[in-house]
Every structure is written in C-alpha cells, then in structure tokens.
Amino acid sequence: DIQMTQSPSTLSASVGDRVTITCRASQNSNSWLAWYQQKPGKAPKLLIYKASSLESGVPSRFSGSGSGTEFTLTISSLQPDDFATYFCQQYSAYSLTFGQGTKVEIK
C-alpha cells in the first residue's frame, strides 16, 4: 500500500494567515491526490481533487499543488470557518489511503 504522511500534525494559526500543509507519498502517486476538510462530528468534505483541481463551491482561498510524491494544500488567508482537520488521500492505487490528518487550531 502507498503510505501517506502529512505534516505538521497540528498547526496553530491566526485568522488571515497563509497556511500550508504537506502530504508525502511513499510511492509515485502522479497527480492522483485529493484533499478533504473535516469538522468535529461531521463527515469529510472534498476540497481538491487531481492534486490541484478545486471542487465546485469551495472557496478560491484553497489551492493544491504537487505531483509524484510531494503535495501541498494552501489556504491563502485563513478564515474562522477553516479551523478543522485536513486529510490527503491518494487514489493512484488500491488500497486507497489517507494521511493521518492535520488539525488547524486557533492561535
């Protein structure tokens, strides 16, 4: 299985900050990567697919980049609604696998 490693595990930031989360794959995943946001007690929500494609309805402050084994999710200006946990997911090969998550907390 392809192992996905996110960093950092926890991130403390303020409203308006630029935030970057990194996801590394143990094998080449090309651009087959998605990012999700999850709030406590809720299901995950798709933000980005194919590494850099923004899902319809997702604010443009979210962006994704990368290919191969290194990927990033960037929030250009953190908003109060963005405090949540973020997961990456590779879909280059079965089994589909997720990163362990990055919790974005209020500083």
Added chain:
Amino acid sequence: QVQLVESGGGVVQPGGSLRLSCAASGFTFSAFGIHWVRQAPGKGLEWVAFIRDDGISEYYADSVRGRFTISRDNSKNSVYLQMNSLGGEDTAIYYCAKHPSGWDNYFDYWGQGTLVTVSS
C-alpha cells in the same frame, strides 16, 4: 441535491455480524460507484470497500477482505456492507461516499455516518 444516508450501526459482540445500508438520492444512482470509508473514534480515515456502478466489480481493503461484502440494489438506490467476524478493530463510524464521474477514486459526497461498536 445529493444525499447519502447510512443506517444499521449499533453495538455487536466480538465475532458477530452486522449489515449496514446506504440510501442514496439526488443523482442517477445506477451510474455511480459507491465506497465505504470508516473512522475509528478520534482517529484518521480508512477506506474499506468500493463497488462499481454495475455492481460487478468490488474492491476491498486488506483489513476487511474475506470478512466484509459490499453489494448494491440499483432498484432501491441502496448499497450494503455485510460485516462478519467483527473485532474491536472494526469499531468506527462508517461512511458511505459517492464516486465521481469517470475513473478517479476520490469521494465527492459523503453521508453523515453510522457508528459500529464491537464490544462484549
């Protein structure tokens, strides 16, 4: 709008069985594959199983292969997850999630989840 509603969760003894259901609406159900993804309490996400739109092809995580079976009934707009030989490691919220159009294996819509607790 797309809706996925899971049901069938509950408390089950180790070694027992449970059948989860996922009822879909708001899209042409027979044209899309459906996944099950689970999340142990306070933990990360784990993909469990996938069934294609035609119900012929099925895929499983190694951790559940041989114990879990995914199926679908396109006449009822529903997908099922039959879980046998359950152990404590199967305790989790189980989400069904919709496959997007095309071949990409990500999840564009999720249900609210149903909790399965394996305990004596």
